[in-house]
Structure formats: C-alpha cells, structure tokens
Amino acid sequence: MEYWMHWKKWKKNKIMSKLKPAVNSKDHAQGAANASVELVEYGDYQCPHCGRAYPIIKSIQEKMGGDLKFVFRNFPLAQIHPHAVKAAIAAEAAALQDKFWEMHDYIFEHQSRLNEASLINYAGHLQLNIEQFESDFSKEELAQKVDDDFESGVRSGVNGTPSFFINGEKYNGSWEEADFLAHLQTLAQ
C-alpha cells in the first residue's frame, strides 16, 4: 500500500519524459507521415525483449494501418550485447541503399544467429550492393548516428529496451499485444 502511495505521488510530481529530439528527417519511419498516432521504439537488435516486441509491433502495424506511424531508434547496450552496435550500424548501412526496414526485420527474424559475419550474409540475402555495404559499414558517420540515437534515448528517459514513446511521451504501460493495441487505438482518430 505504502509503495503505491509513493508511486502515485511520484507519478504526479515527475514531469512525463518527452522524446528529445522529436521525430525528424534523420529517423527511419514506416506508415503514413500524417498518422494520428506516432510510435517510437528505442531498441537493441540483440535484446531478447526487443526480439519479442518485434512481431507484436508488426501485428499492430497491420491492424492499425494508416493510423500508425512507427519509428525505430537505436539503443544498443554494447557491454551486455556484443553484436548490438554492429547490427545497428548494419541497418544504417542498409538504409543508405533504401533497405533499412528490410535489414531491421531480417535481423530480428534471425536474432539467435546474430554476429558480425552473419550481418554481411544478411546484406547478401537482401541483395544489397555488398561492396558498398562493407564500405558504408565502417563509416564513422554511421557509428555516430547510432551513438546519437543512444544519447537522444538517454535524454528522453530511456531506461532499458525496448522503450516506447507515443506521440512524444514515454509510454510505461504494457506492450503485450492486446493491451498495447487497445491503448494505441484509443489515441487514433
């Protein structure tokens, strides 16, 4: 009881964590640009919880169609997930060939096999220009983009992965499909 009193007081006093910076042209987004609901995930390609969230988001995207815009930002926990940063960079490198989401999906769908060598294979499966991919993969700008995403996550109050923001505010509720979908649908116009 006392805990809940404390929690309620805390919730009242704490200013809701806001997404900083807001979704912009540097982000990778899916769905209608003017959708009424904007969902941002901070995720780590090697995090098992993010792996579990992946099909849930996919299914929600299907059900909500044009009402939902989905953005993925990188939040790799490199010390506990040794391949997470490379995976994030691989998706950014794929983005330079307009295949960010294909790589994002492929990595999550084959999460248990993730390592640096497998990322090159994935690029092959996705029919990327391999030479270009390998050269982009080692670019400082892409590593910087991943770092910038991480820092923006910290500033926005991300405390673990996956963390979700809905229309710019941190979402602390359940992301089990039924709960998450119901919540998002109440926000859709």
Place this chain on the structure above:
Amino acid sequence: MLATGTKAPEFSLAATPDQKIALSQLNGKKVILAFYPADWSPVCSDQMALYNEMLKIFHKHNAEVIGISVDSKWCHLAFSQDRKLHFPLLADFEPKGEIAKLYEVYDDELGECKRALYVIDEKGIIRWSYLSPVGINPGADGILDALEEMEKK
C-alpha cells in the same frame, strides 16, 4: 535527502577486495552517486547496465559514476565481472549502510539503500538529487540535465 548546496559527506569504502575509494579523491571531478538496493536484482541491473553504456557521455562532462549498495566487496566483484561494468561499485557493508544513512537514503525496513541519485560538483557540493521509487529504474535524463545545468553557471 541532503539539501542541494550542502557539502557532500566524506566517505571511504571498498571498491575492490584490496582498494578503497574516498569521495575526496575525486575532487576536481563531478561525481554521480547512485545508491541502489542490491546487486543482481533485475531493476538495479538494468540501471547499472545503462550507466555502464553512458560512461563516454559522463566523461565528456568530467563526471564519474559510482554505485553504492550494502552488498559486500566480493558480491560486487562477481556482479561487476558478470555484467562487465567499467565503473566502481562501493560496498557500504560494515557498519551496514553507514554511508547511506549519512546521505539519508537508507531503508531501515528492508536493510538496503533506497534507489537514489546525487550529483556532486568539482568542489564536493551537492548540486542535484533524486529519490526514485524502489522498483523503477530512474534512467539518466535527470543526471544529464543536472550536469548540463552545472556547466551553464
């Protein structure tokens, strides 16, 4: 909790089985003191994992992060190795919770530190503090805001 603007109380605690860290040794740097309930418990681990990834960002602000709990130095050693932590965890072990009590963040009922943060400036003055509900990882946005605010002055 101790008031902003007051001197952070000095302490010297074991960081490894054969090494102690005193707050005064960190004069000239900003210090983030993260009191937390226990090694191995899920929320603490997330919190420490997050700070571990943020060392580069903290260092840009000339800040060091230090974790403090009532676990022993041997427990900290195992936890730290398991999670590959690159910052010190101090053992407020004997007398149990002495430093947490000094910083007014000891939970007498549980016999653990509360989940609390202090940011201390280069001269050892407390500039920011935050008490989080015990089950919730406070993240680091508050710490970063505090570090930036200090640099504006």
